[in-house]
Amino acid sequence: MHVQPGSGIYFVFVAAVFFAYWASAGSRLLRLAVILLANYLFCARFGLFYVLLLPVCSSLDFLIGLGLMRAGRPPIRRVLVALSVGLNLSVLVVSRHMGVLLNRHGWDWIFPLGLSFYTFQSLTYTIDLYRRDGEGTTSLLSYLSAVTFFPTLQAGPITRVTELVKQLGARPALGRADGGRAFFLIGIGLLKKALIADYLAENLVNRVFDTPKLYSGAEVLIAVYAYSLQLYYDFSGYTDIARGSAMLLGIRLPINFDRPYASANVTEFWRRWHMSFSNWLRDYLYFSLPGVRGRIMPYVNLVITMLLGGLWHGVTWTFAIWGLLHGTALAATRGWLAWRGRPKQPASPWRHALAVGGTYHFVCLTWIFFRAGSVADAMTILGRIGSLTASFENVTALFAAVLLVGAGAMFAGKQWYALAMEWFAGRPFYVHAAALLLVAVAIQFLGGRGNAPFVYSRF
Amino acid sequence: MHEFPLQTGLTIATVGLLLAGLRLVAPAGKGPETRHFAVIVDFSDSVALSPLSPHKEPEAALVPKLPAGKLSLLDDSAGVLDHFYAALWRTEKREEGAVTRIVHYGDSPTTADLITGDVRVQLQKRFGDAGHGFLLVAKPWAWYQHTGADVSGSGWQMAPASRFVSHDGMFGLGGVSFTGSGSARSRMVFGNGGYTQFEAWYLRLPGGGEFSLWADGRALGRVDTAGDSKAPGFAAFRTESATAELEIHVERGSVRVFGITAEGPGPGVVYDSLGLNGASITVLSRMYNEQHWAEELQHRNPALVIVNYGTNEADFAEFVDRQYEKELRDALRRIHTALPEASVLVMSPMDRGRRNGGEIETMPTIPRIVEIQKRVARETGCGFFDTYAAMGGEGTMARWYAARPRMVSADLIHPYPGTGKMIAGIFTREIGAGLGRYKLRVVGR
Numbered sequence: 055m056h057v058q059p060g061s062g063i064y065f066v067f068v069a070a071v072f073f074a075y076w077a078s079a080g081s082r083l084l085r086l087a088v089i090l091l092a093n094y095l096f097c098a099r100f101g102l103f104y105v106l107l108l109p110v111c112s113s114l115d116f117l118i119g120l121g122l123m124r125a126g127r128p129p130i131r132r133v134l135v136a137l138s139v140g141l142n143l144s145v146l147v148v149s150r151h152m153g154v155l156l157n158r159h160g161w162d163w164i165f166p167l168g169l170s171f172y173t174f175q176s177l178t179y180t181i182d183l184y185r186r187d188g189e190g191t192t193s194l195l196s197y198l199s200a201v202t203f204f205p206t207l208q209a210g211p212i213t214r215v216t217e218l219v220k221q222l223g224a225r226p227a228l229g230r231a232d233g234g235r236a237f238f239l240i241g242i243g244l245l246k247k248a249l250i251a252d253y254l255a256e257n258l259v260n261r262v263f264d265t266p267k268l269y270s271g272a273e274v275l276i277a278v279y280a281y282s283l284q285l286y287y288d289f290s291g292y293t294d295i296a297r298g299s300a301m302l303l304g305i306r307l308p309i310n311f312d313r314p315y316a317s318a319n320v321t322e323f324w325r326r327w328h329m330s331f332s333n334w335l336r337d338y339l340y341f342s343l344p345g346v347r348g349r350i351m352p353y354v355n356l357v358i359t360m361l362l363g364g365l366w367h368g369v370t371w372t373f374a375i376w377g378l379l380h381g382t383a384l385a386a387t388r389g390w391l392a393w394r395g396r397p398k399q400p401a402s403p404w405r406h407a408l409a410v411g412g413t414y415h416f417v418c419l420t421w422i423f424f425r426a427g428s429v430a431d432a433m434t435i436l437g438r439i440g441s442l443t444a445s446f447e448n449v450t451a452l453f454a455a456v457l458l459v460g461a462g463a464m465f466a467g468k469q470w471y472a473l474a475m476e477w478f479a480g481r482p483f484y485v486h487a488a489a490l491l492l493v494a495v496a497i498q499f500l501g502g503r504g505n506a507p508f509v510y511s512r513f
Numbered sequence: 514m515h516e517f518p519l520q521t522g523l524t525i526a527t528v529g530l531l532l533a534g535l536r537l538v539a540p541a542g543k544g545p546e547t548r549h550f551a552v553i554v555d556f557s558d559s560v561a562l563s564p565l566s567p568h569k570e571p572e573a574a575l576v577p578k579l580p581a582g583k584l585s586l587l588d589d590s591a592g593v594l595d596h597f598y599a600a601l602w603r604t605e606k607r608e609e610g611a612v613t614r615i616v617h618y619g620d621s622p623t624t625a626d627l628i629t630g631d632v633r634v635q636l637q638k639r640f641g642d643a644g645h646g647f648l649l650v651a652k653p654w655a656w657y658q659h660t661g662a663d664v665s666g667s668g669w670q671m672a673p674a675s676r677f678v679s680h681d682g683m684f685g686l687g688g689v690s691f692t693g694s695g696s697a698r699s700r701m702v703f704g705n706g707g708y709t710q711f712e713a714w715y716l717r718l719p720g721g722g723e724f725s726l727w728a729d730g731r732a733l734g735r736v737d738t739a740g741d742s743k744a745p746g747f748a749a750f751r752t753e754s755a756t757a758e759l760e761i762h763v764e765r766g767s768v769r770v771f772g773i774t775a776e777g778p779g780p781g782v783v784y785d786s787l788g789l790n791g792a793s794i795t796v797l798s799r800m801y802n803e804q805h806w807a808e809e810l811q812h813r814n815p816a817l818v819i820v821n822y823g824t825n826e827a828d829f830a831e832f833v834d835r836q837y838e839k840e841l842r843d844a845l846r847r848i849h850t851a852l853p854e855a856s857v858l859v860m861s862p863m864d865r866g867r868r869n870g871g872e873i874e875t876m877p878t879i880p881r882i883v884e885i886q887k888r889v890a891r892e893t894g895c896g897f898f899d900t901y902a903a904m905g906g907e908g909t910m911a912r913w914y915a916a917r918p919r920m921v922s923a924d925l926i927h928p929y930p931g932t933g934k935m936i937a938g939i940f941t942r943e944i945g946a947g948l949g950r951y952k953l954r955v956v957g958r
Contacts, residue, residue, distance in 0.1 A: 073525075162566050162567070232521075260923030260924075267656055268621070268625055302521065482520070
């Protein structure tokens, strides 16, 4: 049984870690040991081999980090960072793609806990040290507890290890309001996942993407809209739970989403969608490519960066097309803004709405490739939409209501969200407890579907 | 103790206690259990020691779990399918003009020609291809499709029998009435070289207009649908060479058309796949005008009528327990009355799953429907094919949904095309076995 974030056992696990952590908070050594033990217990539930693999890889990166902290000569620093990049990319590639080779020889190769987010997080440390962008640590315990910090391990948010090391090393504190904020995030994350994302997935999206020919063009289009919301609520729900879990330990993780479908162009979309990933791509991939300050290369690099970002999700034509579409759109937006110059006045509301609508529909187009099993499936879905047939027999009133609520909540001003969080954070513990109980009951009786894996947990 | 966050700790403890208490009130509810703590540190279960393991074939989801002692998935005892077997044997012996027609009424999978399309292909491969059979003249649902034929139409007002609006109950053989005037057009393209015999099925009615048929772009003939009263009308046409593309144009006034049959000279099998989305047995027992439907069936004169409903009824437990049997008996009585000689086969629904607390389970009404069908079929002189058992019985949808690659859609109702082909294979195998038993009986007389 995996400790899947959002599941009952995950919260029992978090509660146990909470009490152990704060009981030992007076001693830095003890509380780091608690975090490290929690990290490895979390991994071990997916496979005992992680408890061997991760400490070995992490310790090697730690040693490389020590080398980077001490080495002054650029060639040595380059060799060290190349070693770290090679090590982490090897872990990433071997864990995800070795199965294809081994299956031909009668073996299965299974990594139930994807290591993508671990390797991304791990690389932030050595690359930051190489660029002298962060402070390293000489404490192996501190490094190990940060690089495999369990709330971020499965699907982020990707957090700079230097930042985690700093937070874990500091004397922890958790006021009543922060505790309330953590519960608010966990509760909202659960509701997003179970009542919106899973509902949309199970009641139309999965069916339509499985057998699009059984649905009218209008229903397929609605399913694509629903998938855009499903993905947002699934992933941002996961992030909320991860951030809330970390906050219970006094650790602050970065936000990952900021109403992304309200973006007026694709560049803005990537500043608001999976922000820790797009920041990682920008900081560690895009800026590492040659010709950043050239005239043409920045555009080419954008396409290359997004193509690689697409292929990170899986080496398939669908993800490649998804990445290429986004890369091309980012390059086109950059070119357009460079040619037109930054607007001196804000766009009129109508023009802004048009831009938001256009961007949203472009993103939906790319989601078709992201979700479809093959390019042929994606073309079938596009063909169904293009058939312009309209019937709504598979779209129930409840489904439409959930879709509208999801869309409305997505576009609601974030000040409302912040106000609600602060109001909730200021309530006494029994109000927090009652609210969490209500969330649990609502999910059991309204959701009633168990907990499906988070979409991004497979990457 | 270092500034323990008491308020937050109290919240966690209170939620834990409340959820544990809730389990006492509602035992089905989920809450923390002591075993959850144990699970975190218990690695004795399936937690892998290595990412590398010898390849194991997935659990054989396809193997039907037949009840002990059951010999066949097809119950054709007492010679209830002999009329059909006799026709099929004549076809197999390639007797001149021996065409075996099968009419298959079903719900949404049949609408998309899932299973039926493969049954048609498999039977025609063995017994010969005598034509595609009945086709609606437009798509009442986006997913109306037939293997080997492409249908498109525009300008028609469509009234399917499954919409629970009976009108006059005249829905033709296929269950959908198409009303069209000047702008109405239909086009059918046949994949395997085309056919030479076509028949237009329509309604004669006072003031009825005129429509024309076009074969590969050439005029085939015109049909005047005017009549003294509402009555089924049929207009047959032959082409000298195989026609791959057939068109219908409304030429004058308003017409009501039901469909087209496309056939060849035979010998062979013709398999009419008549699927209505969302249909239940009440389409046959109530929605159809009995006299009209009887005339349509008599004109078609099939050797076998298959009644394949039950999936949509599964949503209504009270209907299943109180009303379903009566409706099924009424439908079968109507068919027997219209076609006293023809064989009738009740084909059970497939398994249908539903999600319950994260688990996929068989809808409890499905096995009840299957049992009713089995009993009623036996008592009314019909054959019975147990699709549910053929799939593997209870829990099949869960197994097929979990299979990699998946075998059914996420709605836990519709099989993927490959799965439909597999079920079709089991069905045609049983038909073949039944034919073999029939031959042995006949030869032994």
